[in-house]
Amino acid sequence: MTVIRPEPRDSLALVAGYHSPQIDVAVRLNTNEAPEPPPAEFIEALGAAVAEIDWNRYPDRSATTLRERIAATEQPLVPSTIDSSNVIVANGSNEVLQSVCLTYGGPRRCVLTIEPTYQLHSHIARTTGTDVVSVDRNDDFTIDLPAVIEAIETRRPSVVFVCSPNNPTGMVETAKTVTTILDAVESIGSLLVVDEAYGQFATWSALSLVSEDRSVIVSRTFSKTWSLAALRLGYAIGPSWMIEAIMSVVLPYHVDALKQRAGELALDHQAAMERRIATLVEERGRIMAELANMPVEYWPSESNFVLFRPTGHDGDEVWHQLVERSVMVRNCAGWNRLDDCLRVTVGTASENDVFLRELRSVLSG
Ligand SMILES: *Cc1c(COP(=O)(O)O)cnc(C)c1O
Numbered sequence: 001m002t003v004i005r006p007e008p009r010d011s012l013a014l015v016a017g018y019h020s021p022q023i024d025v026a027v028r029l030n031t032n033e034a035p036e037p038p039p040a041e042f043i044e045a046l047g048a049a050v051a052e053i054d055w056n057r058y059p060d061r062s063a064t065t066l067r068e069r070i071a072a073t074e075q076p077l078v079p080s081t082i083d084s085s086n087v088i089v090a091n092g093s094n095e096v097l098q099s100v101c102l103t104y105g106g107p108r109r110c111v112l113t114i115e116p117t118y119q120l121h122s123h124i125a126r127t128t129g130t131d132v133v134s135v136d137r138n139d140d141f142t143i144d145l146p147a148v149i150e151a152i153e154t155r156r157p158s159v160v161f162v163c164s165p166n167n168p169t170g171m172v173e174t175a176k177t178v179t180t181i182l183d184a185v186e187s188i189g190s191l192l193v194v195d196e197a198y199g200q201f202a203t204w205s206a207l208s209l210v211s212e213d214r215s216v217i218v219s220r221t222f223s224k225t226w227s228l229a230a231l232r233l234g235y236a237i238g239p240s241w242m243i244e245a246i247m248s249v250v251l252p253y254h255v256d257a258l259k260q261r262a263g264e265l266a267l268d269h270q271a272a273m274e275r276r277i278a279t280l281v282e283e284r285g286r287i288m289a290e291l292a293n294m295p296v297e298y299w300p301s302e303s304n305f306v307l308f309r310p311t312g313h314d315g316d317e318v319w320h321q322l323v324e325r326s327v328m329v330r331n332c333a334g335w336n337r338l339d340d341c342l343r344v345t346v347g348t349a350s351e352n353d354v355f356l357r358e359l360r361s362v363l364s365g
Pocket residue numbers: 032091092093094095118163167195197220221222223224229232233234
C-alpha cells in the first residue's frame with residue numbers, strides 16, 4: 001500500500017530568508033542580542049537556585065511571584081496600579097504574541113501589520129490560522145496613519161500589531177500615533193498589541209497607555225535588554241480581563257520552574273541592566289554619528305540596532321564583504337522595500353569600532 005504523506009496546513013511557510021545565518025565570525029551584530037552576558041552575580045545565584053527547585057513537582061502554574069516582580073518593575077511606566085493579574089509570562093515574547101493570536105485570532109479573523117516590520121507578527125498569525133492584512137508605511141518608514149485607520153475600519157482586524165521601536169527600522173512611534181490607532185481599534189471591539197522588545201532603549205513606551213479600560217497590551221522580553229536571549233522569557237502587560245483570556249490558551253505549566261526563578265533573579269539586577277542600556281544608547285549615538293560621515297542613508301534609531309543603506313553600493317555585496325572581514329550584520333537587502341539595506345546591532349565599543357572600520361573600508365573600496 002502506498003503511503004500518502006500528510007500535507008501541513010496551508011500558509012505555514014515562513015517568509016523565505018527570515019532565519020539569520022549562524023556563521024562563525026569574530027563580530028556578530030546580526031540578531032540584536034545584548035553584547036555582554038548577564039552579570040556574574042546573576043549566573044552565580046542561578047546556579048544556587050538550581051539546587052533549591054523541587055524538581056519532582058510541577059512549577060507554580062500561574063507563575064505568580066515572577067508576575068508580581070515584573071509588575072513592580074514596570075509599575076513606574078504605568079499610570080494606574082498594576083499587579084500580577086496585569087502580567088502574562090511566556091517562553092519568549094514570541095509565545096506571548098502567539099497566545100494573543102490563539103485567543104483573539106483564528107478562522108475568519110485577521111490581524112493587521114504595518115510593513116516593513118517584525119516578520120514574525122504575520123508568520124505567527126498565519127500559524128494560528130489567522131489571516132494577515134498589511135498596510136505599507138510611508139517612504140520614510142513612518143506610519144501612514146490615514147491608511148492604517150482606513151484598514152482598521154474596512155478590514156476590521158481582530159488584532160493590530162504595532163512594533164515600537166520598530167524592527168527593522170529602529171524608529172519609535174509617538175504617543176499620538178499609537179493613541180490614534182488604539183482609539184480606532186477600540187471603536188471596532190478589537191485590541192492593539194504594542195511589541196516593545198526594544199522598549200527599554202526608547203524615549204516613549206506604550207505602557208503609559210495601559211489601563212483596565214483600554215484594549216492595549218504591551219509585550220516585552222528578557223532576550224534583548226536583560227542579556228538573556230538563551231533563557232526564552234518574555235511577558236506582556238495589559239488589562240487583567242485580557243491577560244486572563246490569554247492565559248486560558250497557554251499550555252499547563254508552560255513556564256518551567258527554573259525559568260520562573262531565573263526571571264526573578266534577573267530582576268534583582270535592574271541597576272546593572274540600566275547601566276548596560278545607557279552604554280548601548282551611547283554607542284548607538286556614536287554609530288549613527290559615524291554613519292552620518294559615510295556614503296550611507298540611515299534611519300534614526302531608538303533601539304539597539306541601526307538600519308542603513310549604503311549609497312552607490314549593492315547591499316548584498318557589502319554584506320558579503322563584511323562577512324569576509326569577519327563582521328556579520330543583518331542582510332535585509334532582499335526584504336520587501338528594504339533593498340540594499342543592512343541592519344547592525346549595537347555591540348560592545350570594540351565590536352562597534354571593528355564594524356565601523358571595516359564598513360568604511362568596504363565602502364571606500
Ligand atoms: C527579538 C524580538 C522579539 C523577541 O522575541 P523573544 O521571543 O522574546 O526572544 C520580539 N519582537 C521583536 C520585534 C523582536 O525583534
